[in-house]
Amino acid sequence: MRPGTIFHLGVKELRGLVRDPILVGLIVYAFTIAVYTEARAVPETLNNAAIAIVDEDNSPLSRRIGDSFLTPYFNQPSMITANEMDERMDAGADTFALDIPPNFQSDLIAGKAPVIQLNVDATRMTQAFSGSGYVQSIVTTEVSDFVRANTATRTPDVELALRSRFNPELNQMWFASVMNVINNVTMLSIILTGTALIREREHGTVEHLLVMPVTPLEIMLSKVWSMGLIVFCATLLSLVIVVQGMLHVPIEGSLTLFMVGAALHLLATTAMGIALATLAGSMPQFGLLLMLVLLPLQILSGATTPRESMPEIIQTIMLAAPNTHFILMAQAILYRGAGLSVVWPQLFWLTGIAMIFFIFSLRGFRRSLK
Structure with missing residues:
Protein backbone atom coordinates (compact mmCIF):
# COMPACT_ATOMS: atom_id res chain seq x y z
CA MET A 1 0.00 0.00 0.00
CA PRO A 43 -43.54 23.90 15.17
CA GLU A 44 -42.25 24.74 18.63
CA THR A 45 -45.63 25.24 20.27
CA LEU A 46 -49.32 24.82 19.54
CA ASN A 47 -50.33 27.35 16.90
CA ASN A 48 -53.82 28.47 15.77
CA ALA A 49 -55.56 25.25 16.76
CA ALA A 50 -59.27 25.15 15.85
CA ILE A 51 -61.45 24.74 18.96
CA ALA A 52 -65.22 24.73 19.51
CA ILE A 53 -67.07 24.98 22.83
CA VAL A 54 -70.47 23.53 23.71
CA ASP A 55 -71.56 25.67 26.66
CA GLU A 56 -74.57 23.87 28.17
CA ASP A 57 -74.09 25.59 31.52
CA ASN A 58 -73.93 29.23 30.39
CA SER A 59 -72.54 30.30 33.75
CA PRO A 60 -69.83 32.83 34.65
CA LEU A 61 -67.36 29.95 35.09
CA SER A 62 -68.17 28.39 31.69
CA ARG A 63 -67.83 31.76 29.97
CA ARG A 64 -64.57 32.33 31.82
CA ILE A 65 -63.24 29.03 30.50
CA GLY A 66 -64.31 29.95 26.96
CA ASP A 67 -62.56 33.32 27.15
CA SER A 68 -59.26 31.74 28.28
CA PHE A 69 -58.43 30.17 24.91
CA LEU A 70 -56.38 32.89 23.29
CA THR A 71 -54.31 33.39 20.16
CA PRO A 72 -51.77 32.42 18.92
CA TYR A 73 -52.22 29.01 20.56
CA PHE A 74 -55.91 28.70 19.63
CA ASN A 75 -58.21 30.33 17.12
CA GLN A 76 -61.19 32.25 18.46
CA PRO A 77 -63.41 29.50 19.96
CA SER A 78 -66.58 28.72 18.02
CA MET A 79 -69.65 28.53 20.29
CA ILE A 80 -71.73 25.64 18.99
CA THR A 81 -74.55 23.35 20.14
CA ALA A 82 -74.23 19.71 21.11
CA ASN A 83 -75.92 18.63 17.88
CA GLU A 84 -73.32 20.46 15.80
CA MET A 85 -70.30 19.00 17.56
CA ASP A 86 -70.12 15.61 15.84
CA GLU A 87 -70.89 17.07 12.44
CA ARG A 88 -68.11 19.64 12.72
CA MET A 89 -65.61 17.03 13.95
CA ASP A 90 -66.51 14.73 11.05
CA ALA A 91 -65.96 17.58 8.59
CA GLY A 92 -62.56 18.41 10.12
CA ALA A 93 -63.65 21.91 11.12
CA ASP A 94 -62.42 21.55 14.71
CA THR A 95 -59.39 19.90 16.25
CA PHE A 96 -60.84 20.21 19.77
CA ALA A 97 -64.44 20.30 20.94
CA LEU A 98 -65.01 21.11 24.62
CA ASP A 99 -68.40 20.15 26.09
CA ILE A 100 -69.26 21.90 29.38
CA PRO A 101 -72.26 20.08 30.92
CA PRO A 102 -75.35 21.73 32.49
CA ASN A 103 -75.10 22.81 36.16
CA PHE A 104 -71.31 22.62 35.95
CA GLN A 105 -70.70 25.69 38.15
CA SER A 106 -73.33 24.83 40.76
CA ASP A 107 -72.13 21.23 41.05
CA LEU A 108 -68.57 22.48 41.52
CA ILE A 109 -69.57 24.87 44.28
CA ALA A 110 -71.58 22.09 45.94
CA GLY A 111 -68.45 20.00 46.24
CA LYS A 112 -69.29 17.53 43.52
CA ALA A 113 -66.88 16.43 40.76
CA PRO A 114 -68.46 17.42 37.43
CA VAL A 115 -66.87 16.16 34.23
CA ILE A 116 -66.01 18.19 31.14
CA GLN A 117 -65.77 16.25 27.91
CA LEU A 118 -62.95 17.03 25.47
CA ASN A 119 -63.20 15.57 21.96
CA VAL A 120 -59.95 15.56 19.96
CA ASP A 121 -59.38 14.95 16.27
CA ALA A 122 -56.39 12.63 16.72
CA THR A 123 -55.60 12.54 13.00
CA ARG A 124 -53.89 15.91 13.50
CA MET A 125 -51.12 14.31 15.49
CA THR A 126 -48.96 17.30 16.41
CA GLN A 127 -51.82 19.51 17.58
CA ALA A 128 -53.71 16.62 19.21
CA PHE A 129 -50.69 15.53 21.25
CA SER A 130 -49.62 18.92 22.59
CA GLY A 131 -53.01 20.65 22.48
CA SER A 132 -54.74 18.22 24.85
CA GLY A 133 -52.26 19.16 27.53
CA TYR A 134 -52.81 22.86 26.85
CA VAL A 135 -56.60 22.49 27.13
CA GLN A 136 -56.36 20.49 30.35
CA SER A 137 -53.97 23.01 31.89
CA ILE A 138 -56.17 25.98 30.94
CA VAL A 139 -59.39 24.40 32.26
CA THR A 140 -57.70 23.24 35.48
CA THR A 141 -56.25 26.69 36.12
CA GLU A 142 -59.53 28.50 35.55
CA VAL A 143 -61.50 26.05 37.70
CA SER A 144 -58.95 26.23 40.53
CA ASP A 145 -58.96 30.03 40.52
CA PHE A 146 -62.76 30.07 40.55
CA VAL A 147 -62.99 27.61 43.44
CA ARG A 148 -60.46 29.54 45.53
CA ALA A 149 -62.34 32.78 44.96
CA ASN A 150 -65.85 31.42 45.65
CA THR A 151 -65.48 28.83 48.40
CA ALA A 152 -64.31 29.04 51.99
CA THR A 153 -62.21 25.92 51.72
CA ARG A 154 -58.83 26.62 50.24
CA THR A 155 -56.43 23.96 49.14
CA PRO A 156 -52.76 24.70 49.76
CA ASP A 157 -50.91 25.85 46.66
CA VAL A 158 -48.16 23.56 45.47
CA GLU A 159 -45.66 25.14 43.14
CA LEU A 160 -43.74 22.97 40.69
CA ALA A 161 -40.21 24.24 40.18
CA LEU A 162 -39.34 23.21 36.63
CA ARG A 163 -35.70 23.15 35.58
CA SER A 164 -35.21 22.20 31.94
CA ARG A 165 -31.64 21.07 31.52
CA PHE A 166 -29.72 21.23 28.23
CA ASN A 167 -32.58 23.09 26.53
CA PRO A 168 -33.91 25.69 29.00
CA GLU A 169 -36.08 27.40 26.37
CA LEU A 170 -37.72 24.08 25.37
Missing part, protein backbone atom coordinates in the same frame (compact mmCIF):
# COMPACT_ATOMS: atom_id res chain seq x y z
CA ARG A 2 1.52 3.31 -1.11
CA PRO A 3 0.25 6.54 0.48
CA GLY A 4 1.18 8.56 -2.60
CA THR A 5 -0.98 6.39 -4.83
CA ILE A 6 -3.90 6.59 -2.40
CA PHE A 7 -3.56 10.37 -2.28
CA HIS A 8 -3.52 10.83 -6.06
CA LEU A 9 -6.44 8.45 -6.56
CA GLY A 10 -8.39 10.40 -3.92
CA VAL A 11 -7.64 13.67 -5.69
CA LYS A 12 -9.00 12.08 -8.86
CA GLU A 13 -12.23 11.29 -6.97
CA LEU A 14 -12.50 14.88 -5.75
CA ARG A 15 -12.07 16.18 -9.29
CA GLY A 16 -14.75 13.81 -10.52
CA LEU A 17 -17.11 15.01 -7.79
CA VAL A 18 -16.51 18.67 -8.62
CA ARG A 19 -17.47 17.95 -12.24
CA ASP A 20 -20.81 16.50 -11.11
CA PRO A 21 -23.09 19.50 -10.38
CA ILE A 22 -25.94 17.31 -9.13
CA LEU A 23 -23.90 15.79 -6.31
CA VAL A 24 -22.28 19.12 -5.45
CA GLY A 25 -25.71 20.74 -5.25
CA LEU A 26 -26.98 17.89 -3.08
CA ILE A 27 -24.11 18.34 -0.61
CA VAL A 28 -24.58 22.11 -0.39
CA TYR A 29 -28.35 21.82 -0.05
CA ALA A 30 -28.24 19.05 2.57
CA PHE A 31 -25.92 20.91 4.92
CA THR A 32 -27.30 24.44 4.49
CA ILE A 33 -30.85 24.99 3.20
CA ALA A 34 -32.18 21.63 4.41
CA VAL A 35 -30.80 22.14 7.92
CA TYR A 36 -32.12 25.69 8.17
CA THR A 37 -35.58 25.04 6.74
CA GLU A 38 -36.19 21.86 8.74
CA ALA A 39 -35.18 23.60 11.97
CA ARG A 40 -37.46 26.56 11.24
CA ALA A 41 -40.34 24.45 9.94
CA VAL A 42 -40.72 22.36 13.09
CA ASN A 171 -36.88 25.12 21.83
CA GLN A 172 -37.45 22.23 19.43
CA MET A 173 -35.34 23.99 16.81
CA TRP A 174 -32.24 23.10 18.86
CA PHE A 175 -32.99 19.42 18.44
CA ALA A 176 -34.11 19.53 14.81
CA SER A 177 -31.11 21.45 13.47
CA VAL A 178 -28.40 19.35 15.10
CA MET A 179 -30.10 16.02 14.37
CA ASN A 180 -30.56 16.99 10.72
CA VAL A 181 -26.81 17.57 10.40
CA ILE A 182 -26.09 14.23 12.09
CA ASN A 183 -28.49 12.36 9.81
CA ASN A 184 -26.95 13.97 6.74
CA VAL A 185 -23.52 12.68 7.75
CA THR A 186 -24.77 9.11 7.44
CA MET A 187 -26.83 9.67 4.30
CA LEU A 188 -24.32 11.68 2.25
CA SER A 189 -21.31 9.52 3.11
CA ILE A 190 -23.07 6.37 1.90
CA ILE A 191 -24.43 8.05 -1.22
CA LEU A 192 -21.19 9.74 -2.28
CA THR A 193 -18.97 6.70 -1.81
CA GLY A 194 -21.37 4.31 -3.51
CA THR A 195 -21.93 6.75 -6.37
CA ALA A 196 -18.18 7.15 -6.87
CA LEU A 197 -17.72 3.40 -7.28
CA ILE A 198 -20.71 2.95 -9.60
CA ARG A 199 -19.54 5.91 -11.68
CA GLU A 200 -16.20 4.13 -12.17
CA ARG A 201 -18.05 1.06 -13.41
CA GLU A 202 -20.37 2.93 -15.75
CA HIS A 203 -17.49 4.91 -17.28
CA GLY A 204 -15.29 1.83 -17.54
CA THR A 205 -12.44 3.39 -15.54
CA VAL A 206 -12.27 0.50 -13.06
CA GLU A 207 -10.72 -1.67 -15.76
CA HIS A 208 -8.23 1.09 -16.52
CA LEU A 209 -7.23 1.22 -12.86
CA LEU A 210 -6.77 -2.55 -12.69
CA VAL A 211 -4.15 -2.55 -15.45
CA MET A 212 -2.20 0.05 -13.50
CA PRO A 213 0.05 -0.81 -10.55
CA VAL A 214 -2.69 -0.18 -7.95
CA THR A 215 -4.40 -2.60 -5.57
CA PRO A 216 -8.08 -2.91 -4.58
CA LEU A 217 -7.14 -1.67 -1.10
CA GLU A 218 -5.63 1.50 -2.55
CA ILE A 219 -8.67 2.10 -4.74
CA MET A 220 -11.04 1.64 -1.82
CA LEU A 221 -9.00 3.79 0.59
CA SER A 222 -8.87 6.60 -1.97
CA LYS A 223 -12.66 6.68 -2.20
CA VAL A 224 -13.05 6.46 1.58
CA TRP A 225 -10.75 9.36 2.43
CA SER A 226 -11.88 11.65 -0.41
CA MET A 227 -15.64 11.25 0.06
CA GLY A 228 -15.25 11.16 3.84
CA LEU A 229 -13.28 14.41 3.72
CA ILE A 230 -16.06 16.15 1.78
CA VAL A 231 -18.71 15.14 4.33
CA PHE A 232 -16.36 15.88 7.24
CA CYS A 233 -15.72 19.46 6.09
CA ALA A 234 -19.39 20.02 5.21
CA THR A 235 -20.44 18.83 8.68
CA LEU A 236 -18.03 21.16 10.46
CA LEU A 237 -19.03 24.16 8.34
CA SER A 238 -22.73 23.39 8.79
CA LEU A 239 -22.43 23.24 12.56
CA VAL A 240 -20.43 26.47 12.77
CA ILE A 241 -22.11 28.58 10.08
CA VAL A 242 -25.70 27.34 9.92
CA VAL A 243 -26.42 25.86 13.36
CA GLN A 244 -24.40 28.22 15.54
CA GLY A 245 -24.26 31.27 13.28
CA MET A 246 -27.62 31.49 11.53
CA LEU A 247 -29.88 29.54 13.90
CA HIS A 248 -28.05 30.60 17.10
CA VAL A 249 -28.18 27.09 18.56
CA PRO A 250 -25.59 26.67 21.33
CA ILE A 251 -23.11 23.80 21.11
CA GLU A 252 -22.29 22.75 24.66
CA GLY A 253 -19.44 20.30 24.18
CA SER A 254 -16.17 20.05 22.30
CA LEU A 255 -16.47 20.25 18.52
CA THR A 256 -13.05 18.62 18.26
CA LEU A 257 -14.20 15.55 20.18
CA PHE A 258 -17.37 15.38 18.10
CA MET A 259 -15.41 15.57 14.84
CA VAL A 260 -13.16 12.72 16.00
CA GLY A 261 -16.28 10.59 16.46
CA ALA A 262 -17.59 11.82 13.09
CA ALA A 263 -14.36 10.67 11.40
CA LEU A 264 -14.75 7.17 12.89
CA HIS A 265 -18.39 7.12 11.83
CA LEU A 266 -17.45 8.20 8.31
CA LEU A 267 -15.01 5.30 8.04
CA ALA A 268 -17.88 2.90 8.73
CA THR A 269 -20.49 4.57 6.50
CA THR A 270 -18.18 5.09 3.52
CA ALA A 271 -17.28 1.41 3.73
CA MET A 272 -21.00 0.66 3.85
CA GLY A 273 -21.48 2.73 0.69
CA ILE A 274 -18.85 0.68 -1.12
CA ALA A 275 -20.47 -2.55 0.05
CA LEU A 276 -23.87 -1.44 -1.28
CA ALA A 277 -22.36 -0.30 -4.56
CA THR A 278 -20.62 -3.67 -4.88
CA LEU A 279 -23.95 -5.46 -4.48
CA ALA A 280 -25.74 -3.13 -6.90
CA GLY A 281 -25.10 -3.52 -10.59
CA SER A 282 -26.30 -0.04 -11.58
CA MET A 283 -27.31 3.32 -10.16
CA PRO A 284 -31.07 2.48 -10.05
CA GLN A 285 -30.33 -0.69 -8.07
CA PHE A 286 -28.10 1.32 -5.74
CA GLY A 287 -30.95 3.77 -5.17
CA LEU A 288 -33.32 0.94 -4.24
CA LEU A 289 -30.78 -0.49 -1.80
CA LEU A 290 -30.39 2.94 -0.23
CA MET A 291 -34.10 3.09 0.56
CA LEU A 292 -33.93 -0.33 2.22
CA VAL A 293 -30.89 0.63 4.29
CA LEU A 294 -31.18 4.34 5.06
CA LEU A 295 -34.78 4.37 6.32
CA PRO A 296 -34.21 1.77 9.09
CA LEU A 297 -30.90 3.40 9.98
CA GLN A 298 -32.48 6.83 10.38
CA ILE A 299 -35.67 5.74 12.13
CA LEU A 300 -34.40 3.01 14.46
CA SER A 301 -31.09 4.54 15.54
CA GLY A 302 -32.58 7.03 17.99
CA ALA A 303 -32.47 10.06 15.71
CA THR A 304 -36.27 10.30 15.43
CA THR A 305 -37.54 8.68 18.63
CA PRO A 306 -35.71 7.61 21.81
CA ARG A 307 -34.30 4.10 21.65
CA GLU A 308 -35.89 3.33 25.03
CA SER A 309 -39.35 3.49 23.44
CA MET A 310 -38.50 0.76 20.92
CA PRO A 311 -38.82 -3.03 21.49
CA GLU A 312 -35.77 -4.52 23.16
CA ILE A 313 -34.99 -6.76 20.19
CA ILE A 314 -34.82 -3.68 17.93
CA GLN A 315 -32.54 -1.92 20.40
CA THR A 316 -30.22 -4.93 20.44
CA ILE A 317 -30.12 -5.33 16.67
CA MET A 318 -29.44 -1.64 16.08
CA LEU A 319 -26.32 -1.81 18.25
CA ALA A 320 -24.64 -3.24 15.14
CA ALA A 321 -25.38 0.00 13.24
CA PRO A 322 -22.65 2.66 13.47
CA ASN A 323 -25.03 5.61 13.51
CA THR A 324 -26.69 4.31 16.71
CA HIS A 325 -23.45 4.88 18.60
CA PHE A 326 -22.74 8.06 16.63
CA ILE A 327 -26.08 9.58 17.61
CA LEU A 328 -25.61 8.65 21.27
CA MET A 329 -22.17 10.23 21.20
CA ALA A 330 -23.30 13.33 19.28
CA GLN A 331 -26.23 14.04 21.57
CA ALA A 332 -24.06 13.62 24.66
CA ILE A 333 -21.38 16.00 23.35
CA LEU A 334 -23.38 18.63 21.49
CA TYR A 335 -26.39 18.80 23.82
CA ARG A 336 -25.05 17.89 27.26
CA GLY A 337 -21.40 18.92 26.98
CA ALA A 338 -20.07 15.42 27.73
CA GLY A 339 -16.35 14.74 27.59
CA LEU A 340 -14.20 11.79 26.66
CA SER A 341 -14.85 10.08 30.00
CA VAL A 342 -18.53 9.80 29.08
CA VAL A 343 -18.45 9.01 25.36
CA TRP A 344 -15.45 6.67 25.19
CA PRO A 345 -17.70 3.56 24.95
CA GLN A 346 -19.34 4.99 21.82
CA LEU A 347 -15.94 5.84 20.33
CA PHE A 348 -14.76 2.30 21.09
CA TRP A 349 -17.76 0.70 19.41
CA LEU A 350 -17.52 3.04 16.43
CA THR A 351 -13.90 2.01 15.94
CA GLY A 352 -14.75 -1.69 16.09
CA ILE A 353 -17.76 -1.45 13.80
CA ALA A 354 -15.83 0.70 11.32
CA MET A 355 -13.03 -1.86 11.07
CA ILE A 356 -15.49 -4.74 10.60
CA PHE A 357 -17.42 -2.86 7.91
CA PHE A 358 -14.20 -1.88 6.15
CA ILE A 359 -12.85 -5.45 6.06
CA PHE A 360 -16.20 -6.81 4.88
CA SER A 361 -16.47 -4.18 2.14
CA LEU A 362 -12.87 -4.74 1.01
CA ARG A 363 -13.48 -8.47 0.61
CA GLY A 364 -16.64 -7.84 -1.38
CA PHE A 365 -14.89 -5.24 -3.52
CA ARG A 366 -12.05 -7.64 -4.33
CA ARG A 367 -14.50 -10.38 -5.31
CA SER A 368 -16.35 -7.98 -7.62
CA LEU A 369 -13.14 -7.20 -9.50
CA LYS A 370 -12.40 -10.84 -10.35
